[in-house]
Amino acid sequence: MRTEICERLGIEFPIFAFTHCRDVAAAVSNAGGIGVLGAVGFTAEELEVELAWLDEHVHGVYGVDLVIPSKYEGQGIDGLSPQELEDKLAEAVPDGHREFAEKILADHGVPALPEGEHHNQLLGWTATTAGPQVEVILRHPKAKLVANALGTPPQDVVAQVQSSGRLIGALCGSVKHALNHKNAGLDFVVCQGTEGGGHTGEISSLVLWPQVIDAVGDLPVLAAGGIGNGRQIAAAMAMGAAGAWTGSVWLTVEEANVPPAQMQSYLAATSHDTVRSRAWTGKPARMLRNDWTEAWERTDTPDPLPMPLQMMVALNGVKRGHRYPEAAKDVNFNPVGQVVGLMRKVERSADVVGRLIEEYVEACERLNKLNGG
Amino acid sequence: MRTEICERLGIEFPIFAFTHCRDVAAAVSNAGGIGVLGAVGFTAEELEVELAWLDEHVHGVYGVDLVIPSKYEGQGIDGLSPQELEDKLAEAVPDGHREFAEKILADHGVPALPEGEHHNQLLGWTATTAGPQVEVILRHPKAKLVANALGTPPQDVVAQVQSSGRLIGALCGSVKHALNHKNAGLDFVVCQGTEGGGHTGEISSLVLWPQVIDAVGDLPVLAAGGIGNGRQIAAAMAMGAAGAWTGSVWLTVEEANVPPAQMQSYLAATSHDTVRSRAWTGKPARMLRNDWTEAWERTDTPDPLPMPLQMMVALNGVKRGHRYPEAAKDVNFNPVGQVVGLMRKVERSADVVGRLIEEYVEACERLNKLNGG
Numbered sequence: 001m002r003t004e005i006c007e008r009l010g011i012e013f014p015i016f017a018f019t020h021c022r023d024v025a026a027a028v029s030n031a032g033g034i035g036v037l038g039a040v041g042f043t044a045e046e047l048e049v050e051l052a053w054l055d056e057h058v059h060g061v062y063g064v065d066l067v068i069p070s071k072y073e074g075q076g077i078d079g080l081s082p083q084e085l086e087d088k089l090a091e092a093v094p095d096g097h098r099e100f101a102e103k104i105l106a107d108h109g110v111p112a113l114p115e116g117e118h119h120n121q122l123l124g125w126t127a128t129t130a131g132p133q134v135e136v137i138l139r140h141p142k143a144k145l146v147a148n149a150l151g152t153p154p155q156d157v158v159a160q161v162q163s164s165g166r167l168i169g170a171l172c173g174s175v176k177h178a179l180n181h182k183n184a185g186l187d188f189v190v191c192q193g194t195e196g197g198g199h200t201g202e203i204s205s206l207v208l209w210p211q212v213i214d215a216v217g218d219l220p221v222l223a224a225g226g227i228g229n230g231r232q233i234a235a236a237m238a239m240g241a242a243g244a245w246t247g248s249v250w251l252t253v254e255e256a257n258v259p260p261a262q263m264q265s266y267l268a269a270t271s272h273d274t275v276r277s278r279a280w281t282g283k284p285a286r287m288l289r290n291d292w293t294e295a296w297e298r299t300d301t302p303d304p305l306p307m308p309l310q311m312m313v314a315l316n317g318v319k320r321g322h323r324y325p326e327a328a329k330d331v332n333f334n335p336v337g338q339v340v341g342l343m344r345k346v347e348r349s350a351d352v353v354g355r356l357i358e359e360y361v362e363a364c365e366r367l368n369k370l371n372g373g
Numbered sequence: 374m375r376t377e378i379c380e381r382l383g384i385e386f387p388i389f390a391f392t393h394c395r396d397v398a399a400a401v402s403n404a405g406g407i408g409v410l411g412a413v414g415f416t417a418e419e420l421e422v423e424l425a426w427l428d429e430h431v432h433g434v435y436g437v438d439l440v441i442p443s444k445y446e447g448q449g450i451d452g453l454s455p456q457e458l459e460d461k462l463a464e465a466v467p468d469g470h471r472e473f474a475e476k477i478l479a480d481h482g483v484p485a486l487p488e489g490e491h492h493n494q495l496l497g498w499t500a501t502t503a504g505p506q507v508e509v510i511l512r513h514p515k516a517k518l519v520a521n522a523l524g525t526p527p528q529d530v531v532a533q534v535q536s537s538g539r540l541i542g543a544l545c546g547s548v549k550h551a552l553n554h555k556n557a558g559l560d561f562v563v564c565q566g567t568e569g570g571g572h573t574g575e576i577s578s579l580v581l582w583p584q585v586i587d588a589v590g591d592l593p594v595l596a597a598g599g600i601g602n603g604r605q606i607a608a609a610m611a612m613g614a615a616g617a618w619t620g621s622v623w624l625t626v627e628e629a630n631v632p633p634a635q636m637q638s639y640l641a642a643t644s645h646d647t648v649r650s651r652a653w654t655g656k657p658a659r660m661l662r663n664d665w666t667e668a669w670e671r672t673d674t675p676d677p678l679p680m681p682l683q684m685m686v687a688l689n690g691v692k693r694g695h696r697y698p699e700a701a702k703d704v705n706f707n708p709v710g711q712v713v714g715l716m717r718k719v720e721r722s723a724d725v726v727g728r729l730i731e732e733y734v735e736a737c738e739r740l741n742k743l744n745g746g
Contacts, residue, residue, distance in 0.1 A: 001743055001744065002743075003743065174645065175643075175714075193577060193579065194577065195576070195577035195579060195580050202645060203568070203644045203645065203711055203714075204566060204567065204568035204577040204578060204579065204598075204599055204711055205577060205579045206566065206568060206577065206578045206579050206598070206599040206600075206605055206608065207568050207599045207601075207644050207710075207711040207712050207714065207715070208644065210602060210604055210605065210715070211644065211714060211715060225577075225579070226577055226579040226580045227579075228580075229583060231583055231611060231612040231613065232579055232583065232612065234608075234611040234612070234740065235579065235607075235608030235609070235611050235612055236608070237739070237740055237743055238604060238607040238608050238611055238736040238737065238739060238740045239604040239605065239607070239608055239736065240604065240736075240739065270548075271576045271580050271581065271584065272547065272575060272576065299672065337580075338576055338577055338580040339580050341548075341576075341580065341584060342580070342583070342584060361744075363611040363612065363613075364611065364740055364741075364744055366610070366611060366613065367607065367610055367611045367737055367740065368737075368741070370374055370375075370376065370610055371374065371734075371737055
């Protein structure tokens with residue numbers, strides 16, 4: 001199953017593991033795939049710490065996933081520091097949204113954060129805040145791959161990353177987005193079906209993948225959205241994918257820094273328990289349906305704001321969910337795809353990689369046998 | 374790609390073509406797959422005519438698809454004739470629904486049906502009306518396969534069909550439904566992902582298929598939802614499917630009795646142009662989004678009624694759409710899956726079968742090559 005992108009990255013299997021946890025990223029890279037660390041939750045300084053740790057623990061290479069949305073509130077405002085941009089955007093949050101968010105958390109008995117515990121509100125959800133992250137990445141030679149989650153990255157970022165000998169790609173949920181990526185000269189696209197976790201479009205993987213693969217010609221397409229076992233990887237590769245981009249499945253591995261109460265939510269969920277909602281980030285993202293998502297869905301409650309304003313409203317809830325996962329279990333932010341229904345037990349990351357390969361081989365053999373081979 | 378169910382049916386390829394058009398059904402059966410005629414639009418008398426025609430034109434075997442919903446209004450009302458049941462159900466349609474439907478059509482300039490042109494309203498959407506259809510099927514020896522679209526068929530129907538040497542199966546959109554089918558002793562399940570056309574659940578094919586395949590053990594699973602090319606069939610077979618159940622792709626074949634204006638709607642649509650809506654049948658079904666579906670989605674308009682009441686309201690629109698497809702092009706009932714984005718030209722049915730096989734073989738070869746074969 002070694003494809004050209006494996007050669008370019010120097011990895012054994014085209015298994016890309018998106019995760020917010022450096023331990024998982026390292027484990028996958030060291031098992032022959034490649035861990036891709038989600039950077040959006042980190043300041044540039046924090047990201048530096050994470051990547052330094054990865055440099056030390058990864059034998060080969062790893063990747064970093066940024067979020068520079070192609071459309072967001074505050075876009076085109078130049079010359080402001082991240083804090084100044086945050087202050088400016090905060091003015092655009094209408095009255096009532098923060099109060100509503102606070103009420104949902106209070107109604108569920110989720111304690112407030114300890115007094116004095118400050119957190120920035122904007123995170124890496126803009127070009128202004130993601131820019132310094134790119135500079136951090138370029139200082140880490142094992143950070144060999146950069147992916148952008150929500151659109152074609154700005155041309156200067158593409159040039160910076162590529163001229164440093166790294167590969168840069170981006171996620172897409174439509175043929176149009178994929179062609180934008182190709183025209184911007186990206187090295188690969190990650191094509192994600194609607195069943196995927198986090199930000200996701202409306203077209204299913206089975207229908208989207210072949211369309212994107214045909215549309216972008218020889219640009220490698222990594223198949224994303226719904227992949228949790230090796231049979232699905234065989235399916236993706238049979239359709240012409242250059243690899244498998246996985247995410248949800250790494251939320252229930254032993255190494256994941258997911259609190260037990262939240263991990264339990266994932267393990268207990270079926271594929272019917274997810275919803276595509278704007279209730280956390282402001283753009284449609286798939287997550288477990290719960291009292292938070294339902295509250296923002298109702299017609300008699302505030303509508304979610306555009307990115308990044310909604311996350312500025314919701315981030316306090318994310319942080320309180322991290323700190324008090326038991327209390328927050330019905331209002332937590334649990335991004336995950338429909339494949340959650342296949343996630344039934346906690347495994348070691350390396351074992352997941354091994355299982356994916358094994359299932360892939362079995363699926364190929366099944367097909368060969370069927371064809372009289 | 375010959376699987377056990379091919380042997381049992383005596384067909385060459387496990388390609389199942391659901392269609393409302395006998396010409397398409399015959400062409401697919403004669404090309405080595407099996408055409409499955411949708412019976413819901415026909416009275417028992419009309420179905421008799423269709424199957425007699427098929428007997429004459431099909432060399433091998435064909436199938437028939439019924440709609441006996443496992444839940445519907447009027448369920449359990451016994452001892453009424455179809456007309457009596459229809460009259461009784463008509464009383465349950467609230468004031469305003471028929472007027473609203475009529476207004477949508479009138480606003481778009483869709484002419485009324487010629488005066489005196491009567492049509493029954495209930496069709497085959499109940500056990501009462503589908504029962505006589507089963508009797509018709511049993512009189513036609515080449516009608517070797519029966520599938521039920523909306524739930525496990527009643528036990529007496531299962532017994533009748535199986536004791537006559539035919540196979541009976543049913544569609545499912547969840548593991549739970551699949552297990553109900555298995556427990557009822559059905560011969561196969563058709564497992565349809567949310568991207569499929571017509572009545573469909575919420576879980577994508579890629580995620581649903583492997584779960585159902587694992588859940589039902591050795592019961593053959595036909596993969597449905599999103600299949601329009603042979604690469605997707607290879608994907609399904611790699612995941613363990615026993616065959617491919619297709620539908621949408623037969624709407625734009627040369628033999629389809631789809632009016633040119635409607636066929637043009639399908640050919641022009643992208644995968645983004647479908648919606649899962651209750652606006653025609655009362656149960657969620659995927660179709661092209663248009664002014665009709667939007668009208669019923671709005672919060673200031675009547676909500677769609679449960680099955681079969683909504684179709685009793687909407688059927689006049691279906692009939693007028695058939696008769697005046699040009700006028701009705703923005704309010705027509707256009708059931709189709711997301712695979713519509715792959716349907717770009719009119720092909721002959723036999724050529725579609727040939728193309729599916731060819732693409733399947735190519736996909737298998739791609740996989741073999743990747744694996745060093």
